[in-house]
């Protein structure tokens with residue numbers, strides 16, 4: 001990994017909002033937004049925030065906790081919001097929230113959320129590179145920051161990249177409940 005001294009950044013420096021309208025081509029046979037199309041938009045809004053934070057190319061390494069709790073209908077306006085929760089070495093976690101409403105702003109609801117992990121790459125796209133730290137300022141940002149360490153351990157455990165005995169944050173969490 002290429003080593004550099006990087007200036008920490010605020011969450012708001014890379015916070016990203018994207019708006020889409022659900023067109024007929026985006027829907028499944030039931031007339032609702034197809035899950036795969038929503039995930040594509042989520043990946044885009046998350047990667048923009050990650051890329052802005054890292055000021056580099058990023059690739060999606062994993063996606064966690066995606067659930068489609070409420071359907072999104074043809075013609076709905078979909079607003080996707082992304083924010084960096086925490087950075088590690090070459091990777092960073094991005095939280096994405098999805099809201100939908102009709103064109104008049106009615107039936108406004110939160111439909112989905114997920115945590116994306118991205119890895120920053122050097123300009124030649126051949127190596128991973130260190131990412132700047134993120135500074136959480138609000139209570140919400142701090143809460144997401146604290147939880148990110150446990151979520152990272154869990155995803156690395158499940159993908160076989162971490163041994164159970166290394167997952168100290170998770171052990172500590174379960175000891176306290």
Ligand SMILES: CC(C)(COP(=O)(O)OP(=O)(O)OC[C@H]1O[C@@H](n2cnc3c(N)ncnc32)[C@H](O)[C@@H]1OP(=O)(O)O)[C@@H](O)C(=O)NCCC(=O)NCCS
Pocket residue numbers: 059060061062088089090091092117119128155156159161
């Ligand atoms: C993501 C990728 C760069 C990781 O490469 P790698 O050789 O495994 O790199 P490393 O082992 O050095 O890990 C690099 C970072 O990725 C993280 N990582 C790797 N796999 C991960 C996973 N499944 N979930 C979460 N983080 C992961 C590591 O924890 C590490 O983070 P850290 O540096 O902050 O500690 C590589 O697997 C890749 O290029 N994947 C394809 C990405 C892509 O094309 N995405 C679009 C999908 S269509």
